[in-house]
Amino acid sequence: MKSLLSLLKAAPARALEPEIDPQLFRRIRLQTLLSMSLSYALFYVCRLSFNVVKPALVSQDILSPSELGMIGSALFFTYAIGKLVNGFLADHANVRRFMMLGLALSALVNACMGSTTNAVILTLAWGINGWAQSMGVGPCVVSLARWYGDRERGTYYGFWSIAHNLGEALTYVAVAAVVVTWGWQYGYWLATAMGLLGIVLVFAFMADSPESEGFAPVNSKPALEIKGTVTSVAAIQWLLLKSPALWLLALASCLMYVGRYAVNSWGVFFLENAKHYDTLTASTLISVASICGIAGTGLSGLISDRFFAGRRHGLAVVFGVMNAGGLALFLYGPAGHYWMDVLSMVIFGSSLGALLCFLGGLMAVDIAGKAAAGAALGMIGIVSYIGAAAGEMLTGVIIQRGTTLSATGIKLYDFNTLSQLWVGAAIGSVLLTCLLSWVARRPRRPSSLAALPANT
Numbered sequence: 001m002k003s004l005l006s007l008l009k010a011a012p013a014r015a016l017e018p019e020i021d022p023q024l025f026r027r028i029r030l031q032t033l034l035s036m037s038l039s040y041a042l043f044y045v046c047r048l049s050f051n052v053v054k055p056a057l058v059s060q061d062i063l064s065p066s067e068l069g070m071i072g073s074a075l076f077f078t079y080a081i082g083k084l085v086n087g088f089l090a091d092h093a094n095v096r097r098f099m100m101l102g103l104a105l106s107a108l109v110n111a112c113m114g115s116t117t118n119a120v121i122l123t124l125a126w127g128i129n130g131w132a133q134s135m136g137v138g139p140c141v142v143s144l145a146r147w148y149g150d151r152e153r154g155t156y157y158g159f160w161s162i163a164h165n166l167g168e169a170l171t172y173v174a175v176a177a178v179v180v181t182w183g184w185q186y187g188y189w190l191a192t193a194m195g196l197l198g199i200v201l202v203f204a205f206m207a208d209s210p211e212s213e214g215f216a217p218v219n220s221k222p223a224l225e226i227k228g229t230v231t232s233v234a235a236i237q238w239l240l241l242k243s244p245a246l247w248l249l250a251l252a253s254c255l256m257y258v259g260r261y262a263v264n265s266w267g268v269f270f271l272e273n274a275k276h277y278d279t280l281t282a283s284t285l286i287s288v289a290s291i292c293g294i295a296g297t298g299l300s301g302l303i304s305d306r307f308f309a310g311r312r313h314g315l316a317v318v319f320g321v322m323n324a325g326g327l328a329l330f331l332y333g334p335a336g337h338y339w340m341d342v343l344s345m346v347i348f349g350s351s352l353g354a355l356l357c358f359l360g361g362l363m364a365v366d367i368a369g370k371a372a373a374g375a376a377l378g379m380i381g382i383v384s385y386i387g388a389a390a391g392e393m394l395t396g397v398i399i400q401r402g403t404t405l406s407a408t409g410i411k412l413y414d415f416n417t418l419s420q421l422w423v424g425a426a427i428g429s430v431l432l433t434c435l436l437s438w439v440a441r442r443p444r445r446p447s448s449l450a451a452l453p454a455n456t
Contacts, residue, residue: 042198044167069396076389082134087378095139102135107195114188158301168290254387289349296353
């Protein structure tokens, strides 16, 4: 254990050079951004592979919907706890090594998932995968805080966040095609291979921090102050736990994640059984949301930096309304209207991409600053994924209870209650974001955590 902790500690800085080569700095920073973004996309493939194989497991009577909900929720619960713990650790760690370890563990779990159909073993394994997955996002956000200053962080955070959408699109196209062609086991094994590829990318191209490469630290706003005194990282992390603004942001993100994983986890199942698409067509429709999310994610940080001076609350409300509307169209739109379903995924995906950037991380980093970016992401993460886990379990139970058999023995599903749950969560997220905007404008006490810095 001692050797593992020492391995994950931040790399010691080389002696700072008297003159920094700007071109070299930009090259290392760019390759770090690209490698960790691509690798994080492959983290997502190792996380979402289970969602693609769900219909096959149900149709072949291997697992029931309630068992699928139990397995899926195991990842969310461990991911939520792990995101908090590993977010705090990432502030002190060598983020390059941290990511490699997490991705290796996640790839190994995917290999195991294709080797058994025992629900208990699958639940335990997928829970381990949740912890492994939590070792990805914290290091990425800490790396962004280390390499980019306040005036540009939103732009590059948005670019990095595209990795979510790339990973989702890759899963719902490549993994789905493999499952349809060769069977559900091969979907897991493809995810394993992609996880190993991500390890190679991190090892070859990602740098831990400017200091570890011999550069001076990137200019950023100073650590949060208490009564004019700069505090330690640990003290700032403690103050974050008492920030009303951060908790409101976490709750808004929590409800947004219910809708997010409703579509990611059960969207293919819903389209097959409510609108009668085949597996490949249903997966392709879900991938539309992921592809469109690339634009929403990539542009949201840039737009907020360039045109709104880093103030993101109003934009978050607008995107939240779009998200709820797109989800309602997806669920309540009549069957047999393919292009309406495409439109719903365009609206839902593009707005979700922006919300993942804002509610899911960037606004938390704005609150915490450079010194405690990992801790802030951890707090957002644990609340968000508790919501996702609860939504996953409720979804499985609701589907199970709403299942009936036709006269010919075909399973029929009632999605009405489920639709109300998913859309209601999206609307609740919008209302909490509006409340967060009000809290952000209250006068701040100088002796407490700066609830929202001026640039939020």
